[in-house]
Amino acid sequence: TPLDKIRNFSIIAHIDHGKSTLADRLIQRTGGLTEREMSAQVLDNMEIEKERGITIKAQTVRLDWKGYVLNLMDTPGHVDFAYEVSRSLAACEGALLVVDAAQGVEAQTLANVYQSIEHDHEILPVINKIDLPAAEPERVRAEIEDIIGLDASEAVLASAKSGIGIEEILDQIVAKIPSPKGDRDAPLKAMLVDSWYDPYLGVVILVRVIDGVLKKGQQIKFMQAGTTHLVDRTGCMRPKIEQLPELGPGEIGFITAQIKEVAQTMVGDTITDAKKPAAEALPGFKEVQPVVFCGLFPTDANDFEKLRESISKLRLNDASFSFEMETSAALGFGFRCGFLGLLHLEIIQERLTREYDLDLITTAPSVVYHLTLTHGGGQLELHNPADMPDPNRIEEIEEPWIEAVIYVPDEYLGPILKLCQDRRGIQKNLTYVGGRAQITYELPLNEVVFDFYDRLKSISRGYASFDYHQIGHRPGDLVKMNILVNNEPVDALSMIVHRSAAEARGRHMCERLKDLIPRHLFKIPIQAAIGGKVIARETIAALRKDVTAKCYGGDISRKKKLLDKQKEGKKRMREYGSVSIPQEAFIAALRMG
Ligand code: GDP
Ligand code: MG
Numbered sequence: 001t002p003l004d005k006i007r008n009f010s011i012i013a014h015i016d017h018g019k020s021t022l023a024d025r026l027i028q029r030t031g032g033l034t035e036r037e038m039s040a041q042v043l044d045n046m047e048i049e050k051e052r053g054i055t056i057k058a059q060t061v062r063l064d065w066k067g068y069v070l071n072l073m074d075t076p077g078h079v080d081f082a083y084e085v086s087r088s089l090a091a092c093e094g095a096l097l098v099v100d101a102a103q104g105v106e107a108q109t110l111a112n113v114y115q116s117i118e119h120d121h122e123i124l125p126v127i128n129k130i131d132l133p134a135a136e137p138e139r140v141r142a143e144i145e146d147i148i149g150l151d152a153s154e155a156v157l158a159s160a161k162s163g164i165g166i167e168e169i170l171d172q173i174v175a176k177i178p179s180p181k182g183d184r185d186a187p188l189k190a191m192l193v194d195s196w197y198d199p200y201l202g203v204v205i206l207v208r209v210i211d212g213v214l215k216k217g218q219q220i221k222f223m224q225a226g227t228t229h230l231v232d233r234t235g236c237m238r239p240k241i242e243q244l245p246e247l248g249p250g251e252i253g254f255i256t257a258q259i260k261e262v263a264q265t266m267v268g269d270t271i272t273d274a275k276k277p278a279a280e281a282l283p284g285f286k287e288v289q290p291v292v293f294c295g296l297f298p299t300d301a302n303d304f305e306k307l308r309e310s311i312s313k314l315r316l317n318d319a320s321f322s323f324e325m326e327t328s329a330a331l332g333f334g335f336r337c338g339f340l341g342l343l344h345l346e347i348i349q350e351r352l353t354r355e356y357d358l359d360l361i362t363t364a365p366s367v368v369y370h371l372t373l374t375h376g377g378g379q380l381e382l383h384n385p386a387d388m389p390d391p392n393r394i395e396e397i398e399e400p401w402i403e404a405v406i407y408v409p410d411e412y413l414g415p416i417l418k419l420c421q422d423r424r425g426i427q428k429n430l431t432y433v434g435g436r437a438q439i440t441y442e443l444p445l446n447e448v449v450f451d452f453y454d455r456l457k458s459i460s461r462g463y464a465s466f467d468y469h470q471i472g473h474r475p476g477d478l479v480k481m482n483i484l485v486n487n488e489p490v491d492a493l494s495m496i497v498h499r500s501a502a503e504a505r506g507r508h509m510c511e512r513l514k515d516l517i518p519r520h521l522f523k524i525p526i527q528a529a530i531g532g533k534v535i536a537r538e539t540i541a542a543l544r545k546d547v548t549a550k551c552y553g554g555d556i557s558r559k560k561k562l563l564d565k566q567k568e569g570k571k572r573m574r575e576y577g578s579v580s581i582p583q584e585a586f587i588a589a590l591r592m593g
């Protein structure tokens with residue numbers, strides 16, 4: 001396809017503003033699928049994506065419109081996948097900015113728009129859902145101009161649901177979004193935008209060709225990974241797969257190259273010709289690193305092998321999470337897993353539960369701490385509170401911080417500020433835009449991973465929106481808090497906390513556990529401790545009616561039988577020393593409530 005006939009664009013929107021519905025409508029209008037083939041929301045094709053209403057993997061589709069080739073790139077819709085979004089945006093020259101006519105501009109819209117602007121995109125505003133009775137397109141038009149600073153005078157008024165404004169959007173894409181630049185005769189340079197595993201095709205790679213041509217039979221090289229592969233297919237998705245003889249400069253499409261595992265491909269890598277390589281790789285490449293870690297253990301110890309297989313299978317299609325075996329005194333054999341964020345963690349956990357039918361226990365999520373050891377002991381990256389060295393071996397601990405932008409209606413501002421303050425937040429900015437406050441805070445990531453987002457939503461009745469990015473590690477007065485049940489530390493419950501928050505957190509944990517652990521024949525002390533110092537304690541009283549009382553001095557075997565019987569009733573419990581802890585306790589105790 002000649003360069004001047006190509007338009008590459010993505011759609012940016014806040015969650016629920018209608019990105020997927022609009023994408024489907026564009027596909028339908030340009031004839032990619034017949035009415036009958038249009039299942040609800042073609043682009044979000046994974047079950048969990050549909051349920052949660054967000055896109056997890058980038059999808060792309062080629063549209064034909066009045067002699068032009070339009071490549072639509074659907075980007076992931078969550079902060080956890082910000083790097084993937086940045087690569088998708090880098091593959092385009094423009095973007096549709098979809099804003100809900102009833103909701104207006106939201107925090108995530110802003111975050112995405114700024115990224116899009118950074119990529120020099122031509123941004124076309126689309127005011128969607130004008131069919132809604134509550135739609136206020138003119139107010140939203142003014143908001144786009146005031147808040148974002150874009151000219152919205154030609155914003156398309158659309159309803160993705162009713163099919164209003166669809167042709168106007170397509171015409172504006174052709175007229176306003178610049179065509180890509182590129183040199184067909186230069187050495188091949190293509191960006192690896194995304195990849196996924198297909199049971200029939202193997203690993204499918206989504207690419208954007210910058211210079212040169214990609215063809216079947218070509219020997220290609222991944223410049224960052226350093227590997228070479230033989231291209232065996234080139235094509236595009238409409239969204240059905242269609243093979244093409246080649247992909248030229250400016251084009252977006254897919255290749256397969258007999259690759260077995262997604263882990264062999266890195267988003268943002270540069271693909272070049274192995275025989276005639278490009279002089280340098282494309283800018284902006286980053287190796288993705290998990291930021292949140294937790295342990296996953298099977299509830300039933302016999303499921304360990306099944307868990308291993310399931311995790312390995314999931315990993316085939318998602319190279320961004322990591323896992324390694326872990327053993328815990330309380331929970332037995334399991335895996336220490338790393339994720340891009342909490343949503344990513346939840347998705348993997350949900351897929352293991354749902355698609356692989358596993359019953360799992362998740363330990364306290366932890367971020368990655370940087371430790372400097374005393375006596376020139378060097379640096380240490382800590383992913384698991386259980387691995388924390390003795391405090392006198394630690395010179396300094398650094399924790400990751402984020403910058404968060406929160407957008408919230410005025411009436412909820414007070415409680416939101418208090419929440420941020422309670423979580424050690426540092427306020428950087430507070431502005432008002434059209435009856436809403438935009439707050440910028442710096443927060444320690446460890447205060448956010450537990451339940452910050454849930455709290456934010458419940459305090460604001462769902463109206464607050466939240467977006468964040470990491471801003472590096474900073475020293476903090478952090479300590480490891482152990483939980484002791486019957487004087488024995490329960491490693492799965494230990495966590496790293498700020499010293500100022502330790503006592504409150506410790507007290508809360510002890511109170512929770514007191515309610516969650518059933519009474520035994522003896523008194524059970526529950527303690528939270530930092531080093532040897534107990535900072536909170538509760539006691540579970542002994543069972544009043546001693547079922548073994550009658551056996552005193554007598555029949556030992558009868559006493560044993562009675563105890564065995566009691567144990568039977570406690571499936572789904574973990575024996576911990578002489579104490580049985582119910583599975584729910586592990587997760588329930590971690591919720592801060
Ligand atoms: P996304 O999260 O941005 O991909 O949003 P979706 O496309 O999944 O849409 C979110 C919800 O808004 C769905 O229930 C859609 O049916 C609905 N929706 C999308 N576009 C319109 C529209 O133009 N009018 C109305 N009334 N509802 C819409
Ligand atoms: Mg969607």
